[in-house]
Amino acid sequence: MAIKGADIIKIGETLVKEYGDKWTEKPEQEQLAFFREYGLKIELKKLKKDLEQFRVKFDHWFSETSLYKENKIEPTIDILRDKGYIYEQDGATWFRSTEFGDDKDRVLVKQDNSYTYLSPDIAYHKNKLARGFDKLINIWGGADHHGYIPRMRAAIQALGYDADTLEVEIIQMVNLFENGEKVKMSKRTGKAVTLRELMEEVGIDAMRYFFVMRSADSHLDFDMDLAKSESNDNPVYYVQYAHARICTMLKQAKEKGIEYSPSNGQLLQSDKAEELLKKLGGEFTQVVADAAVNRTPHRMTQYIFELAAHLHSFYNAEKVINEEDMEATKLVLP
Structure with a gap:
């Protein structure tokens, strides 16, 4: 079978350089196990590098495979069994999730003795709780995962924890557009x-x-x-341009011997200035608190955009640095 994926081909070339034909005579299952582990390490390293560049840091990476290797799944099912939440039917092992509000009981072990997706998921959450976390926040992609929430909450309760120990954030898909067409x-x-x-x-x-x-x-x-785009239609450009204006005002003022001081605020008397100061001083702390407590970071981008709009409006309406009357210079922005 010819595999044309660029990443797969590159990994294969790296394997040949590193091991030559060492693996050609190995049993197929041994080959697959090694190649899977080898490729995973390479791809995971790339993911970590990309996320680091994107300025997203994970404190801990967890491998689902470790749940199988370290035998974490069956003992977790045994805990549920000891609590009376497991039964056997039609050759499968079932979890009584309906006792915790789920719409039907769920299979954990299928007739062929393989685990369903729910089994390692329960074991993972049990593992994380055992590591001392008292609040679990899952981020799942796609609206089709909504139905999975009740069964996962049921498992959390069956293990002896409160239902609100688990919180699930469902995120939606991102559609990319270029030249007006979906990419x-x-x-x-x-x-x-x-x-x-x-x-x-x-x-x-x-x-x-x-x-x-x-x-x-x-x-x-x-x-x-x-x-x-470098236009005011681009919210990033619009916000960054506001920051650039602030830096320019401070630089020009310093060149003219004016140092920033919060006391300069008393010279501001216009409506635009008052709107800007109200937005800056009156809302900032609450917006940050709300965004953190409710885990709604989009509140920050909305606030920043609105703040930039007030800054641009103020800048266009006021003579910020008044060379004819330095005492009246309205330099108030840090």
């Missing part, structure tokens, strides 16, 4: 567009802003052309 495949590989490709195409700042400017449960149409 279905990568121009480079003919497959799904990767995080790295998008970073290289539109830039990290634009990606981070666009991804977080809507609530996680809302669909996002990511306009790649807009993200790259």
Whole structure:
């Protein structure tokens, strides 16, 4: 069978350079086990590198395979069995999830003795709780996962924890658009567009802003052309331009011997200035608190955009640095 994936081919070439024909005479199962582990390490290293560049850091990486290798699944099912939440029927092992509000009981071990997806998931959550975490927040992709929440919450309760120990955030898919058309495949590989490709195409700042400017449960149409444009229609450019204006004002003021001081605020008397100060001082702390407590980071991007709009409005309406009357200079922005 010919495998044409660019990543697979590259891994194969690396294998040949490193091991030559050492693995050609090995039993097929041994080959597959080694190649799977070898390829996984390479791909995982790439993922970690891309995420690090994207400025996203995971404190701990967990492998589902370890649940099988370390025999964590069967003991977890035994705990549920000891509590009376497991029964055998039609050659399968069932979890009485209906006792905790699920719409039907769920199979954990199929007739062929293989586990369903739910079994390792329960074992993983049991493992994480055993490591001392008192709040589990799962981020799942796609609305089709909504039905999985009740059975997972049932498992948490059956293990002896409160239902609200588990919180699930359902995020929606991101659609990429370029030249007004939906981008279905990568121009480079003919497959799904990767995080790295998008970073290289539109830039990290634009990606981070666009991804977080809507609530996680809302669909996002990511306009790649807009993200790259240098116009006020691009929210990233609009916000960054506000920051650039602030830096320019401070630089020009310093060149004229004016140092920033919060006391300069008393000279501000216009409506635009008052609106800006109200937005800056009156809302900032609450917005940050709300975004953190409710896990709604899009509140921050909305606030930043609105703040930038007030700054631009103020800048266009006021003579910030008044060379004719330095005492009246309205330099108030840090």
